[in-house]
Amino acid sequence: MKPRIAVVVFPGSNCEQDVVHALRSEGADADYAWHGDADLGGADGVVLPGGFAHGDYLRTGAIARFSPVMDAVRALADDGKPVLGICNGFQILAEAHLVSGALIKNEGLRFLCVWTDITVEDTDTIATRACEKGQRLRIPINHYEGNYRADGQPRVAFRYVDNPNGAWENIAGVSNDAGNVVGLMPHPERASHELLGSADGRFILTSLIESCCVPSRT
Amino acid sequence: MLKPGISDVQGQVVERSLPALGWENVSGVRVGKHLEFEVEGMSLDLLKAQVEQMCERFLANTVIESYRVDIREA
Numbered sequence: 001m002k003p004r005i006a007v008v009v010f011p012g013s014n015c016e017q018d019v020v021h022a023l024r025s026e027g028a029d030a031d032y033a034w035h036g037d038a039d040l041g042g043a044d045g046v047v048l049p050g051g052f053a054h055g056d057y058l059r060t061g062a063i064a065r066f067s068p069v070m071d072a073v074r075a076l077a078d079d080g081k082p083v084l085g086i087c088n089g090f091q092i093l094a095e096a097h098l099v100s101g102a103l104i105k106n107e108g109l110r111f112l113c114v115w116t117d118i119t120v121e122d123t124d125t126i127a128t129r130a131c132e133k134g135q136r137l138r139i140p141i142n143h144y145e146g147n148y149r150a151d152g153q154p155r156v157a158f159r160y161v162d163n164p165n166g167a168w169e170n171i172a173g174v175s176n177d178a179g180n181v182v183g184l185m186p187h188p189e190r191a192s193h194e195l196l197g198s199a200d201g202r203f204i205l206t207s208l209i210e211s212c213c214v215p216s217r218t
Numbered sequence: 219m220l221k222p223g224i225s226d227v228q229g230q231v232v233e234r235s236l237p238a239l240g241w242e243n244v245s246g247v248r249v250g251k252h253l254e255f256e257v258e259g260m261s262l263d264l265l266k267a268q269v270e271q272m273c274e275r276f277l278a279n280t281v282i283e284s285y286r287v288d289i290r291e292a
Contacts, residue, residue, distance in 0.1 A: 058276075058277070059279055062276065062279065066276070094281075095279065100281075101281065102279055102281040102282045104220070104224065104282060105227055105228065106227075107225075107227055108227075109227050109228065109231060149224055149281070149282055151281040166225070166227075
């Protein structure tokens with residue numbers, strides 16, 4: 001079965017083509033969905049890609065969380081289906097309270113576009129089921145606001161080995177309590193082929209695809 | 219405004235710059251946002267309640283920020 005994955009395009013998204021390409025390369029039936037659409041056409045899972053949705057005005061993700069498509073994203077999440085937010089997508093999920101916490105400016109007040117090593121902390125999420133606990137992944141980050149602040153005790157999916165941005169507890173990615181909504185700052189689609197310098201992002205992308213093929217988690 | 223306990227790196231950088239300009243007695247600098255707008259209605263109380271809702275839901279992220287509403291009659 002070829003799972004259908006919707007990759008949401010907001011005005012200002014800029015990683016959607018990379019995500020669609022990487023997911024298709026892994027065998028998924030990935031396609032774009034517009035942020036103004038009220039439904040996701042029966043997709044098995046959804047990705048909110050990186051970029052600067054709605055210009056990141058006010059706060060990162062603050063306006064995007066009210067895009068019409070977000071009701072459909074929330075419905076999918078409530079249904080136990082896989083929802084993955086990458087970078088700006090993570091910021092949107094946090095603003096929408098689909099994952100806990102918030103992302104503030106990097107500690108060094110610099111935009112960071114660097115390779116990072118992260119470890120897999122929890123293999124029972126839609127983004128890590130193909131990984132092993134403690135597995136180290138080499139995946140780049142590309143953000144100004146990736147400094148994670150917790151709101152309570154988040155369920156941690158990924159941690160940085162060397163904290164690049166001041167994130168609390170080295171957190172690079174979290175999930176909701178059910179494990180079917182995951183947000184992370186590193187870009188797995190940019191580490192999806194050896195030619196890009198690493199193919200470790202494939203563990204995350206194939207986890208997502210496999211998760212779309214199994215019954216809902218709720 | 220970022221809540222107390224949330225490190226404000228912008229504020230820290232501004233604070234560190236002040237002594238170089240001769241002001242050495244400044245501490246606790248926090249950088250926030252200031253939004254101004256007009257809102258129409260009959261009752262100040264109702265308008266204040268509306269603007270507070272706007273802050274809770276959209277204008278502030280209460281996970282990391284606090285807000286203060288100041289309404290003046292035009």
